[in-house]
Amino acid sequence: MALKSWVASANDAKTDFPLANLPYGVFTHAHTTRIGVAIGDQIFDLRSAASESLLADLPDDVVDACTATTLNPLMALGPGAWSALRRRVTELLAESADAETQRKVAAMLVPMGDAEMQLPAQIGDYTDFYASIHHATRVGKLFRPDNPLLPNYKYVPIGYHGRASSIVVSGADIRRPSGQTKPAQANEPAFGPSRSLDYELEIGIFIGQGNALGEPIAIGGAEQHVFGLCLLNDWSARDVQSWEYQPLGPFLAKNFATTISPWVVPLEALAPYRVPMQARPEGDPAPLPYLAGGGDAIEVSLEVYIQSRRMGEEKIEPMRVSRGNLRDLYWSVAQLVTHHASNGCNLRAGDLLATGTISGPEQGSEGCLLEMKHRSDPVKLPTGETRTFLEDGDEVIFRAFAEKDGLPRIGFGSCTGKILPAI
Amino acid sequence: MALKSWVASANDAKTDFPLANLPYGVFTHAHTTRIGVAIGDQIFDLRSAASESLLADLPDDVVDACTATTLNPLMALGPGAWSALRRRVTELLAESADAETQRKVAAMLVPMGDAEMQLPAQIGDYTDFYASIHHATRVGKLFRPDNPLLPNYKYVPIGYHGRASSIVVSGADIRRPSGQTKPAQANEPAFGPSRSLDYELEIGIFIGQGNALGEPIAIGGAEQHVFGLCLLNDWSARDVQSWEYQPLGPFLAKNFATTISPWVVPLEALAPYRVPMQARPEGDPAPLPYLAGGGDAIEVSLEVYIQSRRMGEEKIEPMRVSRGNLRDLYWSVAQLVTHHASNGCNLRAGDLLATGTISGPEQGSEGCLLEMKHRSDPVKLPTGETRTFLEDGDEVIFRAFAEKDGLPRIGFGSCTGKILPAI
Numbered sequence: 001m002a003l004k005s006w007v008a009s010a011n012d013a014k015t016d017f018p019l020a021n022l023p024y025g026v027f028t029h030a031h032t033t034r035i036g037v038a039i040g041d042q043i044f045d046l047r048s049a050a051s052e053s054l055l056a057d058l059p060d061d062v063v064d065a066c067t068a069t070t071l072n073p074l075m076a077l078g079p080g081a082w083s084a085l086r087r088r089v090t091e092l093l094a095e096s097a098d099a100e101t102q103r104k105v106a107a108m109l110v111p112m113g114d115a116e117m118q119l120p121a122q123i124g125d126y127t128d129f130y131a132s133i134h135h136a137t138r139v140g141k142l143f144r145p146d147n148p149l150l151p152n153y154k155y156v157p158i159g160y161h162g163r164a165s166s167i168v169v170s171g172a173d174i175r176r177p178s179g180q181t182k183p184a185q186a187n188e189p190a191f192g193p194s195r196s197l198d199y200e201l202e203i204g205i206f207i208g209q210g211n212a213l214g215e216p217i218a219i220g221g222a223e224q225h226v227f228g229l230c231l232l233n234d235w236s237a238r239d240v241q242s243w244e245y246q247p248l249g250p251f252l253a254k255n256f257a258t259t260i261s262p263w264v265v266p267l268e269a270l271a272p273y274r275v276p277m278q279a280r281p282e283g284d285p286a287p288l289p290y291l292a293g294g295g296d297a298i299e300v301s302l303e304v305y306i307q308s309r310r311m312g313e314e315k316i317e318p319m320r321v322s323r324g325n326l327r328d329l330y331w332s333v334a335q336l337v338t339h340h341a342s343n344g345c346n347l348r349a350g351d352l353l354a355t356g357t358i359s360g361p362e363q364g365s366e367g368c369l370l371e372m373k374h375r376s377d378p379v380k381l382p383t384g385e386t387r388t389f390l391e392d393g394d395e396v397i398f399r400a401f402a403e404k405d406g407l408p409r410i411g412f413g414s415c416t417g418k419i420l421p422a423i
Numbered sequence: 424m425a426l427k428s429w430v431a432s433a434n435d436a437k438t439d440f441p442l443a444n445l446p447y448g449v450f451t452h453a454h455t456t457r458i459g460v461a462i463g464d465q466i467f468d469l470r471s472a473a474s475e476s477l478l479a480d481l482p483d484d485v486v487d488a489c490t491a492t493t494l495n496p497l498m499a500l501g502p503g504a505w506s507a508l509r510r511r512v513t514e515l516l517a518e519s520a521d522a523e524t525q526r527k528v529a530a531m532l533v534p535m536g537d538a539e540m541q542l543p544a545q546i547g548d549y550t551d552f553y554a555s556i557h558h559a560t561r562v563g564k565l566f567r568p569d570n571p572l573l574p575n576y577k578y579v580p581i582g583y584h585g586r587a588s589s590i591v592v593s594g595a596d597i598r599r600p601s602g603q604t605k606p607a608q609a610n611e612p613a614f615g616p617s618r619s620l621d622y623e624l625e626i627g628i629f630i631g632q633g634n635a636l637g638e639p640i641a642i643g644g645a646e647q648h649v650f651g652l653c654l655l656n657d658w659s660a661r662d663v664q665s666w667e668y669q670p671l672g673p674f675l676a677k678n679f680a681t682t683i684s685p686w687v688v689p690l691e692a693l694a695p696y697r698v699p700m701q702a703r704p705e706g707d708p709a710p711l712p713y714l715a716g717g718g719d720a721i722e723v724s725l726e727v728y729i730q731s732r733r734m735g736e737e738k739i740e741p742m743r744v745s746r747g748n749l750r751d752l753y754w755s756v757a758q759l760v761t762h763h764a765s766n767g768c769n770l771r772a773g774d775l776l777a778t779g780t781i782s783g784p785e786q787g788s789e790g791c792l793l794e795m796k797h798r799s800d801p802v803k804l805p806t807g808e809t810r811t812f813l814e815d816g817d818e819v820i821f822r823a824f825a826e827k828d829g830l831p832r833i834g835f836g837s838c839t840g841k842i843l844p845a846i
Contacts, residue, residue: 124547124587127674140670156612156666158671159674162584163548165547165768165774189578191713213591213680214679240766248553249670251581252762256766257636290614343663343678345675345678423638423767
């Protein structure tokens with residue numbers, strides 16, 4: 001039986017933020033920027049909690065971290081600190097809290113509608129993986145019809161470095177990028193607005209405690225370095241990508257913007273939704289020993305919605321265009337972390353890893369528009385409009401939640417962005 | 424006729440740091456970390472200069488920036504501020520300075536030998552380009568014998584994002600990385616220490632003033648965003664690289680370490696060494712309009728030295744194994760900056776761009792060991808040892824300088840690292 005909160009909206013069956021979730025974020029309200037915890041439709045202001053001694057039984061470094069304006073100091077403290085803070089916040093928000101506590105904490109709640117969310121952390125480095133074999137296979141077919149899945153895929157958790165500076169928080173508009181593109185039939189490339197703008201449905205993984213340069217992270221301890229998860233949209237200009245990506249990988253096709261959801265769901269909140277990694281198909285190689293036996297999958301439903309400008313004008317709700325699940329990855333979160341550090345590369349608190357586009361095997365679970373090119377039926381919106389790629393004015397909305405019989409649903413909030421025309 | 428300094432060592436014909444250079448760096452001395460300017464074999468402590476009112480005629484933001492512990496605030500101020508500070512520092516260190524000034528400044532000099540150099544800036548994002556067509560062609564032959572230079576090369580300044588966290592300052596030891604490698608004749612990859620560890624001779628480009636997300640940088644103004652240059656060694660594990668790099672580019676093959684020299688040579692100091700970009704060979708396409716007419720080349724001699732452990736034990740000086748020149752790039756610094764921001768990607772003060780390995784057309788100008796595989800004669804050290812790739816205990820030393828008749832030589836200092844055995 002799940003604990004209830006004295007914050008009424010946290011007990012609503014439809015909330016993303018019940019007492020069992022308690023994701024962390026950074027918000028601005030009344031001209032100050034603070035760390036908060038989402039509870040129902042409210043934000044519990046941790047800086048006020050720290051300054052009013054509501055966290056006084058916690059170690060000083062935890063209390064100090066709660067007064068910062070990014071989550072980096074808290075992330076750096078590691079799982080013991082995260083658990084202790086989570087326990088304390090749970091006590092403060094549970095209906096078992098005494099009246100005096102409830103009165104004090106109530107004064108530290110800010111309605112979400114009154115707050116402006118910020119990036120949760122200062123992101124030092126951003127790495128994007130390619131952990132969905134279904135995505136890699138479908139996209140590989142388009143770029144390399146004869147050779148969709150390269151020989152390294154089942155051995156190497158393929159990844160590349162993305163751009164940290166252009167990571168924006170949900171709600172920020174996305175300017176359509178310009179770039180060099182070269183249609184197959186053209187002799188020369190031309191520079192202009194991308195005509196193949198796409199989203200990529202991903203989960204972001206915030207690193208907590210880092211590792212020193214030169215010191216790998218063993219697979220058994222990898223999850224101890226993970227603070228929590230968020231939604232991530234790795235916007236992609238496919239026409240720019242196909243022309244530029246050889247031989248050093250995607251660059252300007254991706255680095256114009258990446259959107260993340262503002263709330264970081266603690267790994268601890270997702271514990272009930274862990275499932276064993278799916279057995280690899282017959283004939284696939286076992287992971288090499290440094291990646292073996294590492295980490296569970298996590299069942300998180302993922303949804304993509306689109307609302308075109310016309311839909312907005314006609315008050316038509318966003319339409320769901322696909323649905324996937326985080327569990328459908330070829331590599332676990334632990335394997336991604338261990339592989340990343342296997343050469344001694346140092347991860348730092350606040351670094352962001354992303355899974356890569358998450359797609360399932362079946363039609364309707366494609367994590368980006370590019371993959372839907374294989375489908376006989378293009379994406380058709382309620383207005384009759386169709387979409388091969390995104391049009392100006394389209395808003396893309398990701399949602400995610402973990403659910404299980406008898407447990408409250410743990411949501412990620414949303415990760416949205418609307419396309420502005422090119423300059 | 425070049426100005427002389429009252430700091431005697433700055434007038435030595437062999438110094439890297441005459442009055443005409445004045446590179447910026449960050450150093451630690453007597454337990455405090457400060458910004459300094461190299462002059463001869465001394466460091467002029469700019470924080471002391473600021474606090475003793477020697478910079479009092481400069482705008483407050485410039486004076487404040489000189490009291491920081493990274494160069495980021497100064498970088499962010501832009502070319503007007505950089506020129507003003509450079510003029511003032513030149514006046515203070517020139518032999519025309521009055522005796523009272525000389526006495527004051529002399530008290531703010533720290534011998535280089537007593538200081539520990541730090542990274543000059545907090546590097547938000549690190550981007551590595553591939554701007555040497557000679558390097559791209561020689562390496563392309565090894566990875567793709569039939570197709571060394573891909574069709575996009577002469578249109579797109581190819582680049583990719585590197586790792587900011589593992590950038591270290593000259594002198595830091597480099598741990599040999601482990602990783603997955605798969606020899607051509609093997610059926611499966613194996614995990615272990617890289618057997619093909621290489622250096623890459625590059626120039627780093629520190630961004631000064633940034634651009635807002637969504638706002639490109641026109642080619643005509645691109646150099647206004649460049650604070651200065653340093654040496655950069657993009658250490659590479661070739662065996663890891665060849666197995667992992669498809670389809671998303673190099674990742675663990677590179678991100679275990681990148682070394683930069685501690686002194687950032689202002690672009691203004693290099694003005695006398697500008698030369699027009701070499702005409703593109705007959706038949707090569709002109710740069711697309713957004714990259715056209717942009718920027719000069721800069722004549723900077725580049726040298727690579729190796730000292731093996733045995734050479735060190737036998738007191739044999741490091742041996743020069745190659746020599747190149749920054750002018751031999753297919754793309755100018757301005758073109759790299761403009762291309763990077765052409766999709767609206769935001770560059771920030773302190774971001775680091777690198778040219779990619781700088782190689783010339785002729786034998787002896789290869790910027791990495793990988794390219795020398797084409798040579799009939801392998802690298803042979805004075806001890807009789809040969810090198811296809813780096814061995815444990817090898818120290819790699821880069822040096823760079825600009826020189827011209829009648830002008831003092833402007834040096835970059837050195838960029839060094841010694842290989843430690845794998846864990």
